[in-house]
Amino acid sequence: MSDSEIPRLIGLDWGTSSLRAYLLGEGGRVLDRRAEPWGIQHVPDGDFARAFAALTGDWRARWPGLPALAAGMIGSAQGWQEVPYVECPADAARLVGGLRRIDSGDGGSLHLVPGVLDAGALPNVLRGEETQVFGALQLAPELSAKALLVLPGTHSKWAAVEDSAIRHFSTYMTGELFAVLRDHSILGRPARAQGSRLAPDAFARGLELAREGAVAGRLFSARSLVLTGRLAAEESLDYLSGLLIGEELRCALASLDGACPPLVLIGDGALCRRYREALRQFGVEDVRLLEEAGSAGLWRIAEAAGLLATPAIPTWSTDYV
């Protein structure tokens, strides 16, 4: 076993809907990975300690003393233990200063990454995305000087990075708005009845309309166009997606006052490609995609905190001496 294959950290991305675990070697290399649908609202019996043991117990038995670090909603009031937010500007040192160590209940321990608060007249908060941001800076250090990192999702975050710190960020509830309108409103009914199909043209049509503004008065067109035979029912969800993502882009780009720093999309590949296509339609061509930022961020924060295990011979290797 080479040094690069020796585990030095267990990293957890523990969010609202899922729990992902990474066994990380030197430089944040992913040696193994696991996932369970045990987001903080879906942990069996609400027993965080048992879920942690079930997913990582064998790793920790095999490599005793291996440190564990978790980011995400696990540090919220609804999680295992609440970890206070650290405030913007948030660099790695400030995140490290806000880490909380908790007893995992089976003789081990787990460190929790704090979320970030952008204070001000209208406060903004995030938990988990800070780790992806620092992962992106690990993967692409040239972004540290100045970049705009976009994390599309249930709650899209737009994080402005400068001098290796999160200076400011905004939240757009685009993913959640889409989901509740699809599943519970009249706009989702045609597709719920007939199924939906991938419709790039309908998506582009929604984007184009959103670019003109006043989306509040145009949402209903996702229904009226179907009723008047000008939009296929099964394409109406992509049209709605275009309207909602378009409104996010319109507002976010307008707030930049025309000066758009290097823009990076972080997260799920398919969703990031959808956003890249939308950005292109809004005239923003130079957009980079980054995946796997989560595990890289956990590595970077653990390293900055001095948590990483010294490369050690695994316990079972004594059998071979």
Next chain:
Amino acid sequence: MSDSEIPRLIGLDWGTSSLRAYLLGEGGRVLDRRAEPWGIQHVPDGDFARAFAALTGDWRARWPGLPALAAGMIGSAQGWQEVPYVECPADAARLVGGLRRIDSGDGGSLHLVPGVLDAGALPNVLRGEETQVFGALQLAPELSAKALLVLPGTHSKWAAVEDSAIRHFSTYMTGELFAVLRDHSILGRPARAQGSRLAPDAFARGLELAREGAVAGRLFSARSLVLTGRLAAEESLDYLSGLLIGEELRCALASLDGACPPLVLIGDGALCRRYREALRQFGVEDVRLLEEAGSAGLWRIAEAAGLLATPAIPTWSTDYV
């Protein structure tokens, strides 16, 4: 029994969630009224004829030949029979031209009012609100020359009336957006857990923020303000209501280019008062409220169509001769 107490029309407001029936005398005077939660999606066994008979059968038995007229979603594809939309500009004559008579299945008949289509690049449709608009013109004839009629609700309609016709209208899904966010999104969770209370200040605060625009990037503040202790959880729904109604007003008023015709709110009293308060905060002071526009509109359309029954002696009165 004086002439004014003799029934001349049965009017039905048959929408998505409820069915209201009016027994109307001369001038549209409401002699009797009934309601059942038999909106078109909740009619027992989907049997429209039986629901119609159950609600109005005794009236029609007592006054044979009494005409019946229904407005609303009952004329949609999901209703009793689909009635094609008539197009803007829609005056009373055009609505009358689009009336459909159907056999009620028990020897009687029922006329259905058509909805209205505002064609164009982005079509708009309504069903039921056209009748309330013509009811408002019946109650306040001075509005016929030029007025802006606002019907707040699940799908708020802003109808521009000129020369006694609906020239154009817009739809804002404000009520439905509020309901799905309250019931199914993270924004409703604090209030679902703790209950909500009437909070005029929180409503005003949401309105003020919406007035500045970019609501898409501010919706999440209904959560982040609660998380940071700057908004009481039980006041967050009124804040959200302010954001959403504010966005409707901002878009709708901006589309007027500064020239706001006499503005009238039609519909449920509490909701109309909420909109009047919001309009006041947006600088629109001169707003009138009209209730009972639905029954007045049914009367007006029936009168224009020549449907009204000749005042007749009820069948049972022969017993008294």
